[in-house]
Amino acid sequence: MGESYYVTGDYTSAAQSYQSYLDASLEPANHDRALFRLALISLFPESPVQDQSRALETLQKLVADFPQSLYRPEAEFLLRLHQEVEGLRTDLSKRDQRIRELTQELERLKQIDMQRRPSRLPP
Numbered sequence: 475m476g477e478s479y480y481v482t483g484d485y486t487s488a489a490q491s492y493q494s495y496l497d498a499s500l501e502p503a504n505h506d507r508a509l510f511r512l513a514l515i516s517l518f519p520e521s522p523v524q525d526q527s528r529a530l531e532t533l534q535k536l537v538a539d540f541p542q543s544l545y546r547p548e549a550e551f552l553l554r555l556h557q558e559v560e561g562l563r564t565d566l567s568k569r570d571q572r573i574r575e576l577t578q579e580l581e582r583l584k585q586i587d588m589q590r591r592p593s594r595l596p597p
Contacts (some may be wrong), residue, residue: 480511485521506543509536513549530556 476491492508492515499505509532515521516529533549540546 476508476511480515483520485515485518486523489515489521489523502540506536506540506545509533509540510543510545510549513552517552526556 476488476495479485479488479491489512492512496505496508496512513529513532513536515523516525516532518524530553533553536543536549537546537553543549
């Protein structure tokens, strides 16, 4: 049932269906698929149940609980991609801060330069 909701883009119903399956099913045969779909649903920007933290936790659970899963490489790729994006955001933030600092320093130096220049006296 979750698959049909997923395919049609009804992510709220799909997420509920996958979670119900995981909660009720003792047989882990398709748990990895359900976890992967739940993670994707939580990552999709257009999903009403978007939750990046939940997606990352779900991907980590898939990797830890299902080491032989066909979804593991994709889950690991998404986790690495997230780490890379976070690293880039941190770098960007540091660069923005440095640009602000340099801009302030430049303005300060301009003011000092203006104060040092001799005033021009009218003829």
